[in-house]
Amino acid sequence: MKNGFLVFLASFVVLGGSWCGFVLAPVLQLGGGKQTAILNSSDLYPVNRPGQANQGLQVYRANGCAACHTEQVQQSGVACDVVLTGAGKNPVAVTNLISSLKLNGLDKDLADALVDKITAAGGKAEIHIVATGPDIARGWGRRHSVAEDFLYDDPVQLGSLRIGPDLADVGTRQPDANWQLVHLYAPQSVVNDSAMPPFRYLFKVQKIGSAPSPDALVFPKGFGPPAGYEVLPTARAQELAAYLLSLHAEVPLHDAPFSQPLAASKP
Amino acid sequence: MSTNEKSGSGGLSSPGGASVPASRLVSSLAPPGEISPADIDRSCCVPLLALLGGAALWLVVGSVLGLLASIKFHAPDFLANCAWLTYGRLQPVADDALLYGFCLPAGLGVALWLLARLSQTPLRGAVVPIIAANLWHLGVFVGLMAILIGDTTGFAWLEFPRGGSVPIFFAYLLLALWAVMIFAGRRERGLYPSQWFLVAALFWFPWIYSTANLFLVAWPVRGVTQAVISWWFANNLLVVWTGLVGVGAAFYFLPKFTGRPLQSYYLALFGFGTFILFATWCGIPPGAPVPVWMPTLSATATVLFFVPLLVISLIGLRTVWGSVRSRWDNGPFCFIGSGMDFFCLSGLMLVAMACPKISPVTQFTWFGPAETQLRLYGFFAMTMFGAIYYLLPRAVGIEFPFPKLVRVHYWVSLLGITLLVVPLAIGGVLQGLKLQDPNVAFADTTKAMLPFLRVSTLGLTALLLGNLLFFVNVLGLTLRWKLALLKQFIAFVKSPLEPGSACASLRPDKEVGA
Numbered sequence: 001m002k003n004g005f006l007v008f009l010a011s012f013v014v015l016g017g018s019w020c021g022f023v024l025a026p027v028l029q030l031g032g033g034k035q036t037a038i039l040n041s042s043d044l045y046p047v048n049r050p051g052q053a054n055q056g057l058q059v060y061r062a063n064g065c066a067a068c069h070t071e072q073v074q075q076s077g078v079a080c081d082v083v084l085t086g087a088g089k090n091p092v093a094v095t096n097l098i099s100s101l102k103l104n105g106l107d108k109d110l111a112d113a114l115v116d117k118i119t120a121a122g123g124k125a126e127i128h129i130v131a132t133g134p135d136i137a138r139g140w141g142r143r144h145s146v147a148e149d150f151l152y153d154d155p156v157q158l159g160s161l162r163i164g165p166d167l168a169d170v171g172t173r174q175p176d177a178n179w180q181l182v183h184l185y186a187p188q189s190v191v192n193d194s195a196m197p198p199f200r201y202l203f204k205v206q207k208i209g210s211a212p213s214p215d216a217l218v219f220p221k222g223f224g225p226p227a228g229y230e231v232l233p234t235a236r237a238q239e240l241a242a243y244l245l246s247l248h249a250e251v252p253l254h255d256a257p258f259s260q261p262l263a264a265s266k267p
Numbered sequence: 268m269s270t271n272e273k274s275g276s277g278g279l280s281s282p283g284g285a286s287v288p289a290s291r292l293v294s295s296l297a298p299p300g301e302i303s304p305a306d307i308d309r310s311c312c313v314p315l316l317a318l319l320g321g322a323a324l325w326l327v328v329g330s331v332l333g334l335l336a337s338i339k340f341h342a343p344d345f346l347a348n349c350a351w352l353t354y355g356r357l358q359p360v361a362d363d364a365l366l367y368g369f370c371l372p373a374g375l376g377v378a379l380w381l382l383a384r385l386s387q388t389p390l391r392g393a394v395v396p397i398i399a400a401n402l403w404h405l406g407v408f409v410g411l412m413a414i415l416i417g418d419t420t421g422f423a424w425l426e427f428p429r430g431g432s433v434p435i436f437f438a439y440l441l442l443a444l445w446a447v448m449i450f451a452g453r454r455e456r457g458l459y460p461s462q463w464f465l466v467a468a469l470f471w472f473p474w475i476y477s478t479a480n481l482f483l484v485a486w487p488v489r490g491v492t493q494a495v496i497s498w499w500f501a502n503n504l505l506v507v508w509t510g511l512v513g514v515g516a517a518f519y520f521l522p523k524f525t526g527r528p529l530q531s532y533y534l535a536l537f538g539f540g541t542f543i544l545f546a547t548w549c550g551i552p553p554g555a556p557v558p559v560w561m562p563t564l565s566a567t568a569t570v571l572f573f574v575p576l577l578v579i580s581l582i583g584l585r586t587v588w589g590s591v592r593s594r595w596d597n598g599p600f601c602f603i604g605s606g607m608d609f610f611c612l613s614g615l616m617l618v619a620m621a622c623p624k625i626s627p628v629t630q631f632t633w634f635g636p637a638e639t640q641l642r643l644y645g646f647f648a649m650t651m652f653g654a655i656y657y658l659l660p661r662a663v664g665i666e667f668p669f670p671k672l673v674r675v676h677y678w679v680s681l682l683g684i685t686l687l688v689v690p691l692a693i694g695g696v697l698q699g700l701k702l703q704d705p706n707v708a709f710a711d712t713t714k715a716m717l718p719f720l721r722v723s724t725l726g727l728t729a730l731l732l733g734n735l736l737f738f739v740n741v742l743g744l745t746l747r748w749k750l751a752l753l754k755q756f757i758a759f760v761k762s763p764l765e766p767g768s769a770c771a772s773l774r775p776d777k778e779v780g781a
Contacts (some may be wrong), residue, residue: 004458007536011467011543015474018547022499022561023478029558030492062417064355070631074554137705145556147491155421155483156493160552162631162702163716165709187343195713197343201350 033151039252040260048152049246056243059236061155063199070159071168073249075144076133078257079104080111086124094123105132128259141169141249143256149249164196169249178218180241181233189223202237205229302389308661310389311380315662316745317400318376318442319655323734323741325368325407326648330731333361337727340720351415359426360414365643366424366504367435368407371472372400373651374512375442378465380658381519382446385462386453390445399441406434420484422493424501432480436473443469460535464515467543468508475503491557502550505639506617509647510546510610514538514579516654517607521586524600525593530585538578545572549617553626569621576614583607598673602653605681609645613638616692628703633716634695637688644730645684652676652737659744665751668743672736679733687726694719 035044049057060066082103087094101114111127118125130136131143145168150156174180179190185203187194203217208230216230225231233241252258336357338345346352383390390396410431413419419426427435446469450462479500482488488496522529529535548568551561587594587604594600616638620629629635656673660666667673694716701712 004456007458007463007539008466010540011463011470014540014543015467015471015547018499018503019474019478021548021564022551023482023496026492026495026557026561027482027488030490030495031488033490033492061419061421063350063353064359064419066421066423067355067358072554072556074627074630076627134703134705138709144554147556147558149556150494151490153490154487154493156491157421158491158494158555160423160631160635161633162698163713191710193710193714195340195343195717197339197345197347197354199353200348201353 030147033147035151036148036253036255039254039257045251045253046148046151050242052239052242053246054152054243056239056241056246057153057155057157059202059240060157060243063240065167066157066159068159068161068163068196069165069167070162071150071166071247072145072158073135073141073143073166073168074133075131075136075256077131078129079132080106080108081128081130081259082106082111082114082118083126083128084118084123085126088122088124090122093121094118097121097123105130129257131256131258135166138165139173140166141172143249143252143258145249146253146255148253148255167244167247169247171245171247172250175245177241177245180244181237182217182219182223184237184240185217185231185233186219186223189220199237202234202240203231204234205231302387304384304387305661307383307387307389308380308658309664310391310393311383312393312662312664312748314390314393314396314400315376315380315659316748317397318372318379318403319659320741320745321400321404321407322369322372322376323738325364325372325404326734327731327738328411329361329364329368330727330734332357332364334724334727334731336361337720337724340717341724350417356415356417356419359419359423360411362424363414363426364407364411365648367410367427368404370509370643370647370651371435371439372403373655374468374509374647375403375439375446376400377516377651377654377658378469378512379442379446379449380662381461381516381654382449382465385459385519386449386455388449388452388454390449392445396442396445399438399445402434403438403442406431406438409434422479422483422497422500424504425479425483425497429484432476432484436476436480439476440473443473459519460529460532460539461515461519463536463539464511464518467539468511468515471503471511472508475500475508491555494555495551495557495561498550498552498555503547505642506549507543507546509642510542513606513610513647513650514542516650517583517603517610520599520603520654520657521583521607524597524603525587525590527586527588527590530582534578534582538575538582541571541578542575545569545575549621552630553621553623554630566621566623566626569618572614573618576611576618580607580611598670598677599653599657601674601677602649602656605677606646606650606653609641609649609684613642613646616641628696628699630699631702632695632699633691633719634699637691637695640691641684641688644680645688649680649684652680655741659741663744663748665744665747667740668747669736669740672740676733676736676740679729679736683726683729683731683733685726686729687723690719690722690726 035046037043038045048054084094084098097117103114106114108127115125115127133144135141136143149168150158174183181203183190183196184199186198186200187196188198205225206229208216208228212230213232215232217224217233219231252260335346335352336354339354339357350356379390379396406427410427413428413430414426418428420428425432447466450466479496482496483493487493518529518535545568548565549572551557551565553562553566555562594604616634619625620634620638656667697719698712698716701707701715702709
């Protein structure tokens with residue numbers, strides 16, 4: 001029968017088509033990924049993580065952190081904020097004008113019109129682009145995650161389930177290494193009602209010797225080891241904390257633009 | 268085109284359904300000189316015992332580990348001092364034990380038997396599939412242990428490092444080669460719909476598994492390309508492979524149980540074509556940090572996946588129409604019927620998750636795991652249970668020791684799936700709505716989810732119980748078979764002067780009812 005062969009051939013083409021689409025094409029399009037320029041800057045993004053943070057990615061992988069945490073900030077769109085940069089010769093008129101108007105979360109046309117009004121009143125104003133969406137409003141990042149963020153990661157740990165919060169920008173949110181380590185050792189000591197299991201096996205508890213160790217964790221009141229003992233992070237815990245501190249989603253790119261805060265955007 | 272002859276998917280369309288022992292029916296029908304179906308069944312005996320016995324064990328192991336992982340939502344401190352048993356390792360191990368431990372070997376075993384039956388060709392050289400089955404289970408053991416000690420690759424559903432993935436890859440190749448050899452030796456050139464589905468599945472797994480392992484583990488590609496390939500792989504394994512094997516098996520068994528031919532051949536061809544055309548492109552989540560054409564294309568394909576879903580459910584419905592009542596008297600029919608129901612339901616959930624209005628709510632929530640559990644357990648495992656309850660006694664020539672437990676297993680599993688999937692799906696939607704509202708603190712979204720997760724622990728407990736019943740029956744059958752072998756061996760040793768009678772007893776021609 002010919003139809004058996006035809007069915008086989010058609011199946012082969014169809015299955016191969018999906019391979020070409022979602023394996024071959026992404027490899028061709030993204031495989032030679034390069035650094036890109038940061039928006040309004042000559043610096044390149046991303047730079048490789050420090051060695052300790054790269055080791056930390058392996059600790060993150062080995063303990064399956066991605067089972068509960070994503071590393072992808074979502075964004076629903078962009079909006080314009082109008083920012084007054086100078087009051088001009090008639091500050092009272094400008095202040096009166098803007099006190100009655102909404103300045104945040106506008107679309108481009110409204111923002112342009114507003115800037116024209118302020119300029120007409122003698123003031124100076126700029127339009128700032130901001131990302132919008134629930135994740136951004138939660139403070140999980142300044143913009144959505146983009147392919148560039150993961151250029152040097154192996155394995156890429158995007159995650160798919162938010163039992164815990166998104167970690168794409170956790171290094172900006174919690175830049176304190178001690179906080180990260182205490183949170184890993186006893187999550188409930190720094191986050192009320194945290195559902196995260198403690199990772200005590202990444203730490204060792206020991207008697208304080210002649211002097212307390214400089215690496216010992218500093219706990220909030222009411223938590224921590226019994227008196228006379230201290231908690232020391234192992235190398236793996238330190239690497240993991242270094243990795244978490246290296247997670248940022250706060251660099252404006254062509255794909256994911258937003259305006260830097262005023263002070264930073266001035267040359 | 269001899270459509271009418273071909274429209275019956277099963278090798279035989281016995282009007283009496285499964286109440287007539289198929290072997291008896293067919294041996295009387297088989298023309299002289301032809302191999303009887305009973306001989307074909309027996310030729311698969313030892314390979315099937317090796318594949319399915321191990322699968323039943325992994326099923327129990329997986330549900331115990333899944334239950335342990337779930338208890339952590341009641342008490343995060345539970346087993347927290349042991350690195351091996353942290354949630355991030357237990358959960359993937361439980362998932363992989365279900366997928367690689369149970370679903371794949373069960374699917375391979377059922378595919379081997381179905382192809383032998385449909386091709387009217389016995390399995391020859393059984394030693395190779397037996398070795399391959401043991402190699403498979405060894406690979407699964409190494410892979411699961413590797414995840415527990417922290418040696419995972421870090422990609423969902425592809426966690427096994429080389430020590431596990433290489434053995435299972437070659438074991439699969441051997442098993443698939445044997446299955447294809449049976450297929451190539453078929454007596455009838457025309458193909459049954461089940462054969463398209465099964466052969467496509469046999470052929471597709473090595474392709475996706477080698478691609479994923481080469482591009483992600485052996486020579487990893489850079490950046491988010493890894494994520495794209497890993498999503499493509501997971502989707503093609505979880506949706507396409509299980510769909511091909513499960514629907515292929517159902518298209519054989521449903522006509523057999525109802526005594527009605529598959530409705531119809533051309534609809535099945537259309538369903539098969541659209542299934543592999545659309546389902547293979549699903550899986551890239553909307554909003555992923557990749558070039559936007561990929562999630563867009565994937566979402567479009569997922570919405571179009573509704574077409575094969577509709578066609579396949581229509582075929583199933585039209586085939587069982589009017590026979591629904593007989594379903595409740597027939598254990599395997601119960602399992603496969605429910606399996607098809609859950610195939611449609613999980614497919615609808617998949618389509619819903621790709622709709623632009625719904626996906627922002629369901630993404631990153633428990634709705635996704637609910638869909639996966641419904642697909643793997645509700646659809647695939649249930650279909651395989653039905654097939655195994657039907658075929659294993661025929662292949663071994665021995666009845667299950669506790670046939671009444673089959674019905675108990677069915678109802679306990681149904682309860683378990685409901686208690687597992689419904690809370691996770693509803694809780695997932697609530698979680699998503701809270702995640703979409705930035706005024707709700709994140710801690711509250713997790714807290715709101717906890718009651719649902721705790722109910723799902725009950726579901727996992729029921730599933731564990733059901734799996735134990737299955738395991739007890741398969742184990743009992745295996746022990747009976749070994750005992751029978753031992754008795755024959757003793758009889759053979761005791762009566763060396765009468766080899767004729769001993770040899771005859773090596774082939775117990777015991778009839779097996781449904």
